[in-house]
Amino acid sequence: MIHTDILIIGGGPSGLCAAIAAAKSGAEVMLVERSQYFGGQLVKQTHMFFGSEKQYAATRGFDIGKKLVEEVKNSDNIKIFHSTTALGIYEDGVVTLEQKFESEEIYLKVQAKSLIVTTGALEKSLPFPNNDLPGIYGAGAVQTLMNEYLVKPGKRVLMVGAGNIGLIISYQLLQAGVEVAGIIDASPRIGGYLVHASKIRRSGVPIFTGYTIVKAEGTDHLEKATIAKVDQHWKPIPGTEKEMNVDVMCISVGLTPSSAFFWQGGCEMEYVRELGGYVPKRNRYLRTTVGNIYVAGDSAGIEEASSAMVEGSIAGLAASHDLGFVYEGYNREIEELLQELEGLRGGEKGIHIRRGYNKVGF
Amino acid sequence: MLKISGVPSNKDIDQVFPSQERLEKGPVVIVECFETIPCNPCYTACHVGGIQAFKDITDLPTIDFEKCNGCTMCISSCPGLAIMVIDYSYHKDYVKMMIPYEFYPLPKEGEWIKGLDRRGAEVVKVKVLSVKNTKYQDKTQVITIAVPKAHYKKIRNIEAGDSNAKS
Numbered sequence: 001m002i003h004t005d006i007l008i009i010g011g012g013p014s015g016l017c018a019a020i021a022a023a024k025s026g027a028e029v030m031l032v033e034r035s036q037y038f039g040g041q042l043v044k045q046t047h048m049f050f051g052s053e054k055q056y057a058a059t060r061g062f063d064i065g066k067k068l069v070e071e072v073k074n075s076d077n078i079k080i081f082h083s084t085t086a087l088g089i090y091e092d093g094v095v096t097l098e099q100k101f102e103s104e105e106i107y108l109k110v111q112a113k114s115l116i117v118t119t120g121a122l123e124k125s126l127p128f129p130n131n132d133l134p135g136i137y138g139a140g141a142v143q144t145l146m147n148e149y150l151v152k153p154g155k156r157v158l159m160v161g162a163g164n165i166g167l168i169i170s171y172q173l174l175q176a177g178v179e180v181a182g183i184i185d186a187s188p189r190i191g192g193y194l195v196h197a198s199k200i201r202r203s204g205v206p207i208f209t210g211y212t213i214v215k216a217e218g219t220d221h222l223e224k225a226t227i228a229k230v231d232q233h234w235k236p237i238p239g240t241e242k243e244m245n246v247d248v249m250c251i252s253v254g255l256t257p258s259s260a261f262f263w264q265g266g267c268e269m270e271y272v273r274e275l276g277g278y279v280p281k282r283n284r285y286l287r288t289t290v291g292n293i294y295v296a297g298d299s300a301g302i303e304e305a306s307s308a309m310v311e312g313s314i315a316g317l318a319a320s321h322d323l324g325f326v327y328e329g330y331n332r333e334i335e336e337l338l339q340e341l342e343g344l345r346g347g348e349k350g351i352h353i354r355r356g357y358n359k360v361g362f
Numbered sequence: 363m364l365k366i367s368g369v370p371s372n373k374d375i376d377q378v379f380p381s382q383e384r385l386e387k388g389p390v391v392i393v394e395c396f397e398t399i400p401c402n403p404c405y406t407a408c409h410v411g412g413i414q415a416f417k418d419i420t421d422l423p424t425i426d427f428e429k430c431n432g433c434t435m436c437i438s439s440c441p442g443l444a445i446m447v448i449d450y451s452y453h454k455d456y457v458k459m460m461i462p463y464e465f466y467p468l469p470k471e472g473e474w475i476k477g478l479d480r481r482g483a484e485v486v487k488v489k490v491l492s493v494k495n496t497k498y499q500d501k502t503q504v505i506t507i508a509v510p511k512a513h514y515k516k517i518r519n520i521e522a523g524d525s526n527a528k529s
Binding site: 059343 | 364365366367368369370394395396397398399400401402403406407418419420439440441442443444464465466478479480481482483500501502518519
């Protein structure tokens with residue numbers, strides 16, 4: 001049995017920030033990550049981040065990841081475990097882990113005084129005929145192929161979804177030399193940042209708002225996609241179909257929080273559409289209804305990575321503070337972080353998120 | 363239109379341009395930022411007070427065109443690639459434009475390439491005057507082009523060499 005003050009599950013932007021913040025006060029932190037690398041989705045983000053200097057705005061995502069990983073590795077109070085999957089949380093609070101080592105799997109048990117769950121999110125899918133043809137990918141897979149493995153997913157892509165992820169990946173496809181035939185979204189308006197939409201548009205990629213995917217066709221891989229306009233009930237309008245010859249379709253229709261640990265840990269859960277699905281109720285310091293379980297990042301509700309980092313810092317500071325670790329700057333710092341977070345959720349794009357967060361407090 | 367197609371309208375564009383009088387005085391920034399998203403690195407990059415302090419991080423940038431000297435420091439700091447600098451005083455027939463560019467191959471100094479509008483359609487050939495690609499730009503290169511005056515307000519992008527989109 002491994003004993004630690006704080007166990008953090010998930011080494012993405014919020015997990016890394018939580019570890020750094022929690023370790024500041026002297027708490028012993030253990031950070032586990034399923035993948036070989038720390039950084040989560042940051043590893044694949046080649047674009048510059050939004051936000052302010054405090055969240056590394058204007059720095060590219062992968063460079064932010066490197067900085068955070070460096071900081072974590074330089075801390076004496078943080079033990080890091082990569083290639084380690086958290087399997088479950090038991091009634092006595094013990095968390096079990098499976099660590100890959102060479103060709104073996106090692107089974108570990110951890111008793112932590114507190115747990116911060118930063119497990120991120122899962123991609124949503126879309127039902128349509130032949131959606132299992134090779135060439136039809138989730139957005140995350142396309143980004144992993146391209147930016148992690150340096151493999152082009154194909155020659156000509158139809159992007160389904162004009163949220164930030166769909167827009168950003170379309171741009172990255174263009175940068176990789178892949179043609180983007182168009183971006184469609186059933187919503188009447190572009191969901192992602194307009195600056196992203198404009199920069200793709202001026203590279204010649206059309207954006208079809210109010211369109212949905214009707215079917216995919218191909219013998220042993222995707223060859224053709226049919227799209228159509230939707231009516232006000234989001235149903236395809238007959239006669240408005242357009243055919244597109246594409247060998248890749250990238251499905252980018254949103255994310256849903258990865259919530260298994262909260263269910264298993266007994267946290268009170270709430271379905272919040274604005275946040276992407278089931279999320280644990282939590283107080284402003286991100287403590288769930290189970291006193292020693294904290295939440296941060298996309299598993300708390302789908303948002304931008306800049307907010308995920310700030311949430312991680314809040315949860316990390318709060319968790320160590322609640323365990324009695326004294327950190328002199330605590331009060332000032334946590335208030336500043338809470339204000340930062342509120343700032344990031346301001347403006348017209350934040351309306352949705354603000355509405356969602358009003359439903360999960362306790 | 364912007365929210366439906368990603369293309370700002372002429373009215374949107376007019377709103378972010380300075381007066382003709384200011385344009386004729388020399389280089390000045392154009393920030394095509396139309397949405398209140400949480401973002402302020404343009405302000406952080408500006409050292410002359412041209413982009414004013416934000417009250418809220420979601421404010422749209424406020425430009426003081428008299429203070430802006432067109433130094434270009436903000437161009438590659440904008441994560442949205444929404445900023446360019448225009449020098450209307452450059453030449454009697456040409457406007458000098460400095461735009462952000464994140465594609466390879468980079469254009470070469472001296473070559474004439476396609477100037478594209480906000481839909482990505484070719485408008486006119488433009489001449490590449492310089493390519494700035496230092497550590498400060500951090501891979502968001504700043505390309506300086508000369509654009510025939512009749513077309514400058516339409517140009518917002520370039521297509522360099524064999525476009526990688528078609529390779």
